[in-house]
Amino acid sequence: MLLDRIGDSHPGLRTREREWTWDEVVTESNRRGALAGATVVGINPTRDDDTVAAEIRQTDCRLIVADTHGAARLQRLDIGLPPDRVIDIENASTLVTERVLRRYPGILAAAAYAVPDPRSGDLLMAAIEVRDPACLDLEALAGYLSKQDDIGGKGIPRLLRISTLLPTTGSNKIMKHLLRQHRWDTDDPVHRWSGRPPVRYTPLTAADKRGLADEFAVHGREHLLVRPEVRRNG
Incomplete structure (x- = not known):
């Protein structure tokens, strides 16, 4: 699911040293895979869930690296691999944002994750x-986020969900997949920063949410707002 990002100049991975475009991530993943004796193959993202799952089960696949949306999709399918063999490559860049948010006085927990942009690519969203x-x-x-050298401007969330209780597992791990599915469709207050610095968060109103949905439709990306069905056994 990374190969369909070839030619994509949007940011794909952020490290302390630099920011990588998606095209660079794919190229470097292919190079490092070859050095390790591995073969990098693509998964056709246009196929339906059952077909994708069947093709993966029939392939000698040991590890899958995908963007956030691809990883979330594969982790809910029966692909014959444990969840820890499906890697969300965007986690590496969001961890820094989470660490910076948790340093702020009064924030008890934080999660950063990608949500779809109405025009193209993704937006960085955080829940605190x-x-x-x-x-x-x-x-x-x-003001605090703007002064943090370890995240820079692109590591500041464009959308901020403020909650008194984030969803967690039994081991107290934040359930990011639910936050990604909820996006801004939640009863928790959500604030948005749009445009250029300085950073200024304003409430995302019901009218703003309807405007976002219209913008997705204008750019032919309304399918990204459909929440995945929950699969049940039996």
Whole structure:
């Protein structure tokens, strides 16, 4: 699912040293795979779930590297691989944003993840857990994020969900796949920063959400807003 990103100049991976475009990520993944004696193959993202799952099961596939949406899709399919063999390559860049958010006083937990952009590519969204959202000074938080050298401008979330209780597993791990599915469709307050610096978060209203849905439709990306069906056994 990375091979369909060939030629994509949007940011795909952020490290301390540099930012990689998706095209560079694919090229470097192919090069490193060859050095390790592995073969990098693509998964056709236009095939339906059952066909994709069947093709993976019939292939000697040991590890799958995908973008966030691809990884989330594969992790809910019966592909014959344990979940830890499906790698979300975007996690590496979001971990830094999460660490910076957790340093801020009053933030109890944080998760950063990609959500679809209405025009192309993805937007960086974050969800934070606080005791009282009304007491969170968003202007101060925006100023704090702007001064953090380890994330830079592109590591500052464009969308910010503020919650008193983020969804977690039994082991207290934040369930990012649910946050990605919810996007901005949640009862928790969501704020948005659009345009250029300085960073300024404003509430995402019901009218704004309808406007986003219309924008997805205009650019032929409304299918990205459809939540995946939950598969049940039996």
